[in-house]
Amino acid sequence: MKNIALLMQLVAFIMTVPAFAKDGGDIQGGGSDGCGLGWQVTQKKSLFATATRGTTNSFVPPTFGMTTGTIGCDKHKITKNEQKEAAVYAETNFEMLSDELATGNGEYLVSFAETLGCADAASFGAMTKANYNAIMPSYQTSAAEMLQNVRTQIQSSDLNCSVL
């Protein structure tokens, strides 16, 4: 009997090898607010993660895959619908953007320029590189502040950007 108990314990231990570790797929609930796009990454690593992810945003009602924004769009001064895209983009890709605004080039920066309607991504990059301190003044600068700073810099430059 003792052996069986010990065996069970060993089995239990082996089953907890990371292969079987799991911490639940994360599903964000429905609903929809002003900013709409709840398009954010679920970083939970779950068993069968490929299967669980993305269900977050199945394109069922109410707005086709756009579940709630925990993305913080209320922090952005959005007056026009087309401004949302840049706001959501800036929030979602803030880490990458913070790096690439400094290098002045990169795929994330080029797409950012496009969401702002800037025709010339190269000059946009040169502008952000030259004004990095004004755009990202501290390590605590938020995505919303960054976006606002970028807009301010665009306005005082000769860049041609249509979504401001």
Added chain:
Amino acid sequence: MKIALLVFNFFSILCSAESTIENLGNSKQWKNLLHYEKRFFIFPERSLADGGDFFFSDEGRSDPVKELVATIDALKENKKIIGPLKQTPLCAFPARKKFIEKKLGLKFKNTQCKQLNEFKKRMSTDSISLIYSTAYPENPGSMFGHTFLRIKSNHQTKLLDIGISYSAFVPKGEDGAVYMLMGLMGGYRGYYSVLPYYVKVNEYNFSENRDLWEYELNLNSEEIELLILHLWELETTTWFDYYFFDENCSYQINAAIEAVKPEWNVTNFGLHVIPGESVKSFTNQKGAVSKVHFRPSLGRRVSQRIDSLSDSQKNLFEEVIQYKADPLSLNDPDLLQALIEYFRYQRLDQKEKFSKKDQQTVQKIRVQISKIKSTAKKIEFTHNGRPDFGHHPYRLGIGYGSTNQFNFIDFHLKFAYHDLYNRDLGYLPFTQIDFPWVTLRYDIDSQALNLERFQFFRITSLTPWTRFKKSASWAAEAALVTPKDDLCIDCTRFQLEGGYGLSFRTEPMNFTTALLGTLRVEAGKSLPEKVRGGPGIRILALAAPASFYKIGADLRAQSDLFQGNRPLFYFPISFTQSLHFNAWSDIRAEYQAWVPGSTQGTFNRQWKIQAHFYF
């Protein structure tokens, strides 16, 4: 006479219309649009759609002609209210509408479909790609990779494209075992999701460190539009039960594409649909793939970026990450770029635990990068090879060998997928994921056929520990085995083992050594105590001296705690070489020995040569 002719004509028109409908109803594309599938050759053809208002005819699930007739009527009437979006038939089934209009020359009413237009307007019909995300070594749930679609948006840059993925809906906090079982039995519903491609890239490339392979498909804009409309039908009118092994993400994506491109045969799979195999089903079609693009994971970028530094740059790198050097004093763009990517990796890895001090260091690095004029050199990132070039998953083997008691012939069958001595092209190097395999052994001397081993699963993940990235390695397996150390010839025991430790890798030859602490339990009637086992130590040494050749040693010290009077330890060791010819064949030579822990024990050994065919 005239009347007779008229009647005759009328009937002939009616008959030809009937046969047109019958032909169209039985056509491949119509059945594809209804997701008909013939399973395992024996079951009658039937739609896999599991729910909702997907059929207008009561027999629509098994009779495609009746469904076609009922669909035409429903589209003409346009009265029925369908699905959670409460759409009329013309808005709910835009792909069927388009298909029927084109094939029968009909014209249905024009209706405004607000919801559908809202969905459509985000996408262009310029290009579509199948995206393959490589396996995720640290999570067995993603061991086989994943496929999804990318549709061009009305923007120019790729990151702003639209990613469409099919996945199971799993309630939050579902228990692991329940999850596994439900996943296998189709207990979850599958759904499509639509996300900006940058979210998918962040998720795979950055959060999970998986490479992405982008296969641009040769569909014209009419076909892409039909696919978008068809996805709408699927998502707003029905659902499919999600089966992890066969009716999974890759199957459904392929089935949707086959509905708009019936000439491509991309859903002919066996018992399982492995995402890598679903990619092959496209590359096997002539002209189906027009471009292939590789998008390296962040981990790959960082490690190759750091590898490209000189020793003195590496030392300075280390000083910065230990706060000994001030980033504001650096002027080397390559070093700064390596640093910024390294910290990006750390931020994603540590999340909230990423320290304030590191955040300040990152800010300084960024400021410094913005100040210097020169940019970092471009790196051509290397990869493990295109996934569609990888060897096939099923394996048949025949071997010949000898133990110290008898000669034997082995018969081997494996269902999936990749082991430590397989060719690594297209796979994660030195990673093993084996699902059921069986070896039967024919003893030539006594003419008896016995079960040699039935392997339920065996997973080995050897992610190397590096100076800048600290990863663990682990292994787990369950099998019915015929043990060799205690002269038990035709007995079968159940064996369970787990291991955890570290591995190191050095170029060239991908020389990999791993040291794992293991725990093994073996249970069986032939053991005096019915059970034995205990902790052990395992050393693995593997190398690929050439792209077609691998060699390795597996050395173990295994304790035997539940013993009568057996020695406390025994030492199973093995040496293996493999020679790979192509995606469908290799040959292996293996020497195994079971060294007893005391001088009284017997030294048992065996050698074997085995040829494998993959399919």
